[in-house]
Amino acid sequence: MKSKLLLVGVLLLLTAIFWLSTSYWCMDCGVNPFQLAGPQVKAIEFVRSSLDARGKLNITDAVLFQNQKSLNAPDIAFQTGMLTKSQVCVLVGDFAGGQAFEETAAGEVVTYVGKADYVAKLAVLCDSGVALRERLQKYNRGADWISGCGCTKSADPCCVVAVVRNI
Secondary structure: OHHHHHHHHHHHHHHHHHHHHHOOOOOOOOOOHHHOEOHHHHHHHHHHHHHOOOOOOEEOOOEEEOOOOEEEHHHHHHHHOOOOHHHEEEEOHHHOOOOOEEEEEOOOEEEEOOOOOEEEEEEEEEEEHHHHHHHHHHOOOOHHHHOOOHHHHOOOEEEEEEEEOOO
């Protein structure tokens, strides 16, 4: 009897581990959160590649935001090795006016403050600062996306990283 109960317990445990590792809480979004990159890592990767494809809006794969994790523009600039901190701007993007993301410094830091982990994507656009407004209109994004960015008035490169919905 004890061996049967032990066997059932082990099977239930293995089933739970399998379920958690394959579907977690995000069964309907089609991604495995255990395999997702953090938003900061993905932002650095996409800013680097977007500098070679200026004017093109690039959308990342899904990224996992966890409570109090942030996008940090000065760190993204430093990690690329090609930009100064004033040439990168991070924004709440699709989540403007919501409560899940906070801009703690205009264009410099976006922090996820939601309680549960959240899957989203990042939109990355690099171009000359003065061309960004026109480029955003081309991609049906409003100028309000870059209202807090200081680099939009310069002819130097400016990269925008915005949080977008995982659609």
